[in-house]
Amino acid sequence: MIWHPYTSQLGADPPLKIVSATGEFLYDETGKDYVDGISSWWVSIHGHNHPKLVQALKDQVDQLDHVLLAGFTHPPALELAHELLQFTNWKFRKVVYSDNGSTALEIMLKIAWQYFRNRGDTKRKVFIKFSSSYHGDTIGAMSVGGDSVFNRVFQSLLFSTKDFVTPACHDCPVGKNPRTCSEDCLDELEAYLSLHSDEVVGVVLEPLIAGAGGMLFHKPEVLKKLRDLTQRYGILLLLDEVFTGFGRTGRKFAYETADIVPDMIALAKGLTAGILPFAVTLVREEVYKEFLSEEPLKTLYHGHTMTGYPSGCAVALASLKIFQEENRLDDVKRVELGLEEGWSRIRAEFPEKLRNVRVLGAVGVGELETGQEKPGYIYSYAREFKRICLENGVILRPLGNVIYVTPPYTISKESLDRIFGAIRIALSSYHVPS
Ligand SMILES: Cc1ncc(COP(=O)(O)O)c(C=O)c1O
Known part of the structure; x- marks a missing residue:
């Protein structure tokens, strides 16, 4: 019934049904929670459903x-x-x-x-x-x-x-x-x-x-x-x-x-x-x-x-x-430090699989090494990466080989750790094409 955005009409993974949200979490029909690592396309700066x-x-x-x-x-x-x-x-x-x-x-x-x-x-x-x-x-x-x-x-x-x-x-x-x-x-x-x-x-x-x-x-x-x-x-x-x-x-x-x-x-x-x-x-x-x-x-x-x-x-x-x-710019500073720390741990663990790691404010980015100069938006591992993250309770949506984290500014340290835990698992099964 629904024509989903940016979604191939043949062969795409079925959409995940989300029924509620609070803070940095989205919940599916079974009650499983997902950390929204991309603030639902960069909107939920105060977390979801802020009561005010x-x-x-x-x-x-x-x-x-x-x-x-x-x-x-x-x-x-x-x-x-x-x-x-x-x-x-x-x-x-x-x-x-x-x-x-x-x-x-x-x-x-x-x-x-x-x-x-x-x-x-x-x-x-x-x-x-x-x-x-x-x-x-x-x-x-x-x-x-x-x-x-x-x-x-x-x-x-x-x-x-x-x-x-x-x-x-x-x-x-x-x-x-x-x-x-x-x-x-x-x-x-x-x-x-x-x-x-x-x-x-x-x-x-x-x-x-x-x-x-x-x-x-x-x-x-x-x-x-x-x-x-x-x-x-x-x-x-x-x-x-x-x-x-x-x-x-x-x-x-x-x-x-x-x-x-x-x-x-x-x-x-x-x-x-x-x-x-x-x-x-x-x-x-x-x-x-x-x-x-x-x-x-x-x-x-x-x-x-x-x-x-x-x-x-x-x-x-x-x-x-x-x-x-609520002093959101202080939260952004805190998130920036968390992103720097998270990405530097990941980079140290997978130096051969990542390039151009960078953080500014509440935006933390790492690029999958691909062996190609400009792999573009349709880089095949992006789909698998997204799937592994979902399995581990994290929503990320790489832009091709570009993995980015843009969480709500109010995200907890625990949830940031969950995001980098999922990135770690996804990177462990990634092989740089030769
Ligand atoms: C920089 C920038 N400009 C414009 C847009 C378009 O905004 P909208 O999707 O609300 O039309 C986007 C969406 O991601 C964006 O990132």
Whole structure:
């Protein structure tokens, strides 16, 4: 009956039926518990079913289910916009509501495009993107994603972009040492901008970590240089913090690490922490002011039916409050230490089977040695790896040969140990292809 996402329609393992959840645990029909090592696609930052989030949802539906946001407003939408602008230190001016990461991205792209047109600059047609980026599965979001199994079959349907190699300091694509380099991975981009910047709308990037494209890390200096370049050439810096936002990389937002402010950011996932689908795009004053016009064609004509729905706003508000009251960034620090410790034990035990082990915030990654340079998302052992982890009460979902752990920030030491115990068992039966 159900067409499951990213799932082959022939030969896939049957889905595991989960019936309840609490904290870092998901429970199946038999009562067996599983540690959610990936926060259910990176959303459950406070653990599952946090009682304050559940209560916020219940209270809101008792009060107001929904009202359209064109021509109307409501208290949770107003309050959340205020809180988000405060949480981002008043660096942004407007909050655009939507329903998921892909739509938050689409909105960011459309505002960027229209921003230049509203200024009378109609020749800019190019978005700059990076080769291993992932921004979602709608057509616009796929267009600014790197070539992958997620978008390959749709290539001729996508709008054209200018691609550059994804910065990856653990395995530098231009062969430099990240400790001493001058962010040389951006040299080609800089050369392109020096000739073509007047055709460019903006640069789209997942800051610090390109997630679904293989958990590729870059240092903050790369982000800083990108900000310098985009400012120097008068183009927009559009950051996708759908994965990295709300503490995942150790700060509230990844861009803070580089001490920069982008022109727009897209947020989802941790925003409502797994309780509801919900997203926002935050827009800076400089961009927003080009929409201050009575001319009909300078209006942003974008809205979804459930835009800014009260329950989403109420849950996001509650999540922001918990984030601050329960000191989530301290939890992220604790998880980071746990991930470093866990991965270093594993690396010491299986030095010949692992490469490029890296940790940042609540993201810990190790790559299976495969004997191939780029095994990609469809690396065969990923399925077996996932199966062994499930058998041992752990949910992990390698991206091809890239094994990553992105747990709820509230995960206990015991549960982290269970995750690394399962990784250990899975690695014991892995043989590097010769
Ligand atoms: C960085 C990034 N951007 C956008 C998206 C798309 O978000 P959604 O799946 O909510 O549409 C994802 C999803 O994983 C993501 O990781």
